[in-house]
Amino acid sequence: MLNVVNNQWAISSHQEIAGGETATFAARAVGFGLACLRVDGNDFLAVYSATKWAADRARSNSGATLIELFTYRAASHSTSDDPSRYRPEDEWQNWPYGDPVERLSRHLIRLGEWSPERHSQLEGELADEVREAAREAERYGTLDKGPTYSARTMFEDVFKEMPDHLRRQRQEFGV
Numbered sequence: 177m178l179n180v181v182n183n184q185w186a187i188s189s190h191q192e193i194a195g196g197e198t199a200t201f202a203a204r205a206v207g208f209g210l211a212c213l214r215v216d217g218n219d220f221l222a223v224y225s226a227t228k229w230a231a232d233r234a235r236s237n238s239g240a241t242l243i244e245l246f247t248y249r250a251a252s253h254s255t256s257d258d259p260s261r262y263r264p265e266d267e268w269q270n271w272p273y274g275d276p277v278e279r280l281s282r283h284l285i286r287l288g289e290w291s292p293e294r295h296s297q298l299e300g301e302l303a304d305e306v307r308e309a310a311r312e313a314e315r316y317g318t319l320d321k322g323p324t325y326s327a328r329t330m331f332e333d334v335f336k337e338m339p340d341h342l343r344r345q346r347q348e349f350g351v
Contacts, residue, residue: 177230178210178242181217183249188262205242217245218273220280248273327351 180201184191205212211233215222223245230241250268252259273279284290317323328351331342338346 177227177234177240179227180242180244182244182246184247185249185253187253187257188259190263200244200246202242202244208242211239211241212244213241214244214246216273217247218271218276218279220276221283 182191182201200214202212202214211230213226213230215226217223223243226243230243233239233241248268248271250271281290281292281295285292285295314322327349328346331338331346331351335342
């Protein structure tokens, strides 16, 4: 099973500029002899169902499946990206399929299996858990604070016996 997340954007180019309007990723899988599905990547239940179907298919030796998860990248591509230079600032609010967590929450509330209060409580618990995990990770150091290592360490514990080309590189570095 291969999941392709189609968030419709390269770092600053919409998929239509890159030829994405010609054929979907899922449709391109046909040329490789792969079964394929295209699902709303913001719908947890659709993603779960498609993934289960593809996994069951693979387990029965019926072959691989490509699943295109059609979604939307609401935030920047990376820390060096400024999406305000190439798309409206509020564009993400108009994405018709909406936030997957909010969608699932609304669905479960309508079914009577969840409540806004439980949702808020869980959000708080998860935010606390993430903050604690970040504090734990930062105890090992960060890019600007914490242990620094010699360039020599990138050559250690990689190979049982270091290949000649790496030995030469290490010598060129003077480490």
